[in-house]
Amino acid sequence: MFDIALIGSFGAADAADHYLFHIAGIGVSPYITSMWIVMAFLILISFLATRNLQWRPTGLQNVVEMAFEALLDFLGGIMGKKAARKYFPFLATIFIFILFMNYSSVLPGSGTLPWLTTPTTTWSVTLALALCVFFSIHYYGIKEKGLGYFKHFIEPYPFFLPLNLLEEITKPLSLSLRLFGNMFGEKMVGMTLFGLVPLLLPLPAYFLGLLFGSIQAFVFTLLAAVYISTATSGGH
């Protein structure tokens, strides 16, 4: 079948573009094990923060609630408060997941340990996320507006149909390539600077990488929210 782990190797030979082991015939690459690690971390944080829920939150629950409210306000500014509350689980998960995946480039051992790398530096992972957003756009649109949702393809004029279809195809492509390109570029810059002066030179590159990683997670979620809100509440 496809060498899914190699989509996005882009000619630059990467130590992470091979399969570590196989489960039921499907190859498991370091990207997948890194995603498992990020998932385990997030699940652990969620579990620890939500046992013994209290009305006056303290400690970890307080931090998580602050993040929750910040995300809810941010999404409410884009989609309106009701819609933000409805689509919050999906969009907030996307944001937090991509944020922590982008930050796994600064974990000690990432890149050298054979099972730890940055998952978003391969097009496979970002394309999967973008396809999730793509299908959720149409799913939420149909759930909100019924089959009349498909009328927006022929608005404002019927000859706009190929343009609208092209726009629908471009959405997941641009979402995935934006995130992948930024993360892959940051990795390449880090690797090149590391090859030049291994001691301190990669440090500014990693700071920039952290900044851009958070911006890219923010932009991915922002665009997903904008697409979902235009699909569910008209817009033309």
Next chain:
Amino acid sequence: MTDNGIIALAAGLVMALSTIFPALAQGKTATAAMEAIARQPEASGDIRTSLILALAFMEALTIYGLLVAFLLLGNIG
């Protein structure tokens, strides 16, 4: 001019062109955003979000160029 030479030239050209024009456009966008914030500071939250959204769209064009450059570089040799 060998094949590798042309590929390298093309990669350099892609990178140069794909950074100049989005950079100019991003500069104009940032200018407009700064002026809007200066004129109406209480809308700065909305303006900041719209600014980042617009910058991300233009940044994506640069990143497409970067990816093409990497693809070209991968074909050298």
